Amino acid sequence: xxSLKRLRSGNIVPKETMQITMINPEQVMDTPFxxxxxxxxxxxxxxxxRLYNDINETQSILMSVGKFDLDDEELYKQVKEDYDxxxxxxxxxxxxxxxxxxxxxxxxxxxxxxxxxxxRAFYARLIFIKKILEI
Numbered sequence: 001x002x003s004l005k006r007l008r009s010g011n012i013v014p015k016e017t018m019q020i021t022m023i024n025p026e027q028v029m030d031t032p033f034x035x036x037x038x039x040x041x042x043x044x045x046x047x048x049x050r051l052y053n054d055i056n057e058t059q060s061i062l063m064s065v066g067k068f069d070l071d072d073e074e075l076y077k078q079v080k081e082d083y084d085x086x087x088x089x090x091x092x093x094x095x096x097x098x099x100x101x102x103x104x105x106x107x108x109x110x111x112x113x114x115x116x117x118x119x120r121a122f123y124a125r126l127i128f129i130k131k132i133l134e135i
Protein backbone atom coordinates (compact mmCIF):
# COMPACT_ATOMS: atom_id res chain seq x y z
CA UNK A 1 0.00 0.00 0.00
CA UNK A 2 1.31 3.42 -0.98
CA SER A 3 -0.13 6.66 0.32
CA LEU A 4 -0.64 9.52 -2.11
CA LYS A 5 -1.14 13.17 -1.28
CA ARG A 6 -2.75 16.03 -3.14
CA LEU A 7 -0.54 19.09 -3.57
CA ARG A 8 -1.93 22.63 -3.46
CA SER A 9 -1.61 22.63 -7.25
CA GLY A 10 -4.06 19.72 -7.32
CA ASN A 11 -1.44 17.23 -8.51
CA ILE A 12 -1.38 13.85 -6.80
CA VAL A 13 2.04 12.48 -5.82
CA PRO A 14 3.41 9.69 -3.61
CA LYS A 15 3.55 10.74 0.04
CA GLU A 16 6.61 8.62 0.88
CA THR A 17 8.96 5.95 -0.39
CA MET A 18 7.90 2.30 -0.24
CA GLN A 19 9.80 -0.58 1.33
CA ILE A 20 10.32 -3.48 -1.08
CA THR A 21 12.35 -5.99 0.94
CA MET A 22 14.98 -6.22 3.66
CA ILE A 23 18.65 -6.41 2.66
CA ASN A 24 20.52 -9.52 3.75
CA PRO A 25 24.15 -8.54 3.04
CA GLU A 26 25.44 -12.10 2.60
CA GLN A 27 22.62 -12.99 0.23
CA VAL A 28 23.10 -9.81 -1.84
CA MET A 29 26.87 -10.38 -2.09
CA ASP A 30 26.37 -13.95 -3.28
CA THR A 31 23.39 -13.41 -5.61
CA PRO A 32 23.37 -11.72 -9.02
CA PHE A 33 20.38 -9.49 -9.74
CA UNK A 34 18.74 -12.03 -12.06
CA UNK A 35 18.37 -14.44 -9.10
CA UNK A 36 17.91 -11.84 -6.36
CA UNK A 37 15.20 -11.61 -3.75
CA UNK A 38 14.69 -7.99 -4.84
CA UNK A 39 13.83 -9.00 -8.41
CA UNK A 40 11.56 -11.82 -7.21
CA UNK A 41 9.65 -9.40 -4.96
CA UNK A 42 9.31 -6.78 -7.70
CA UNK A 43 7.93 -9.37 -10.13
CA UNK A 44 5.24 -10.44 -7.65
CA UNK A 45 4.34 -7.13 -6.03
CA UNK A 46 1.11 -5.29 -6.71
CA UNK A 47 0.93 -1.69 -5.53
CA UNK A 48 -2.33 -0.26 -4.25
CA UNK A 49 -2.24 3.52 -3.98
CA ARG A 50 -4.64 5.34 -1.72
CA LEU A 51 -5.20 9.03 -1.20
CA TYR A 52 -4.08 10.14 2.25
CA ASN A 53 -6.90 12.07 3.85
CA ASP A 54 -5.93 12.82 7.44
CA ILE A 55 -4.07 11.43 10.43
CA ASN A 56 -7.27 9.82 11.74
CA GLU A 57 -7.80 7.88 8.50
CA THR A 58 -11.43 9.01 8.30
CA GLN A 59 -11.57 7.68 4.76
CA SER A 60 -9.29 5.93 2.30
CA ILE A 61 -9.87 6.28 -1.43
CA LEU A 62 -8.20 3.74 -3.72
CA MET A 63 -6.65 5.82 -6.51
CA SER A 64 -4.56 3.38 -8.49
CA VAL A 65 -3.30 -0.18 -8.70
CA GLY A 66 -0.02 -0.94 -10.43
CA LYS A 67 2.59 -3.59 -10.99
CA PHE A 68 6.32 -3.14 -11.48
CA ASP A 69 6.65 -3.55 -15.25
CA LEU A 70 10.09 -5.05 -15.51
CA ASP A 71 9.46 -5.89 -19.16
CA ASP A 72 10.32 -2.22 -19.72
CA GLU A 73 13.98 -2.56 -20.73
CA GLU A 74 15.08 0.85 -19.42
CA LEU A 75 13.38 0.28 -16.08
CA TYR A 76 14.86 -3.21 -15.68
CA LYS A 77 18.34 -1.96 -16.58
CA GLN A 78 18.25 0.87 -14.03
CA VAL A 79 16.91 -1.32 -11.20
CA LYS A 80 19.67 -3.84 -12.00
CA GLU A 81 22.28 -1.04 -11.87
CA ASP A 82 20.90 0.10 -8.51
CA TYR A 83 21.13 -3.46 -7.15
CA ASP A 84 24.62 -3.97 -8.58
CA UNK A 85 25.79 -0.74 -6.92
CA UNK A 86 24.54 -1.99 -3.55
CA UNK A 87 26.12 -5.39 -4.16
CA UNK A 88 29.49 -3.91 -5.12
CA UNK A 89 29.45 -1.50 -2.17
CA UNK A 90 28.80 -4.34 0.28
CA UNK A 91 31.65 -6.36 -1.29
CA UNK A 92 34.22 -3.54 -1.36
CA UNK A 93 33.29 -1.21 1.51
CA UNK A 94 30.99 -3.24 3.74
CA UNK A 95 27.32 -3.16 4.68
CA UNK A 96 27.76 -0.01 6.77
CA UNK A 97 28.77 1.98 3.68
CA UNK A 98 25.26 1.77 2.20
CA UNK A 99 23.42 5.09 2.17
CA UNK A 100 20.00 6.35 1.13
CA UNK A 101 21.72 8.56 -1.46
CA UNK A 102 22.51 5.51 -3.60
CA UNK A 103 20.35 4.32 -6.49
CA UNK A 104 18.10 6.02 -9.02
CA UNK A 105 14.89 3.97 -8.60
CA UNK A 106 15.81 1.70 -5.69
CA UNK A 107 17.68 2.95 -2.63
CA UNK A 108 19.19 1.04 0.29
CA UNK A 109 18.44 2.71 3.58
CA UNK A 110 17.74 2.11 7.22
CA UNK A 111 14.37 0.62 7.96
CA UNK A 112 12.26 3.07 9.89
CA UNK A 113 13.48 6.41 11.20
CA UNK A 114 17.15 5.43 11.54
CA UNK A 115 18.75 6.79 14.71
CA UNK A 116 21.33 4.03 15.06
CA UNK A 117 19.47 1.27 13.25
CA UNK A 118 21.81 -1.04 11.37
CA UNK A 119 19.21 -3.01 9.42
CA ARG A 120 18.67 -1.86 5.86
CA ALA A 121 15.97 -2.41 3.26
CA PHE A 122 15.52 -1.75 -0.43
CA TYR A 123 13.05 1.12 -0.92
CA ALA A 124 11.31 2.30 -4.09
CA ARG A 125 12.06 6.00 -4.54
CA LEU A 126 9.23 8.44 -5.25
CA ILE A 127 10.25 8.67 -8.93
CA PHE A 128 9.95 4.87 -9.25
CA ILE A 129 6.51 4.82 -7.62
CA LYS A 130 5.31 7.66 -9.88
CA LYS A 131 6.57 5.78 -12.94
CA ILE A 132 4.82 2.54 -11.92
CA LEU A 133 1.53 4.26 -11.06
CA GLU A 134 1.81 6.57 -14.08
CA ILE A 135 1.12 9.70 -12.04
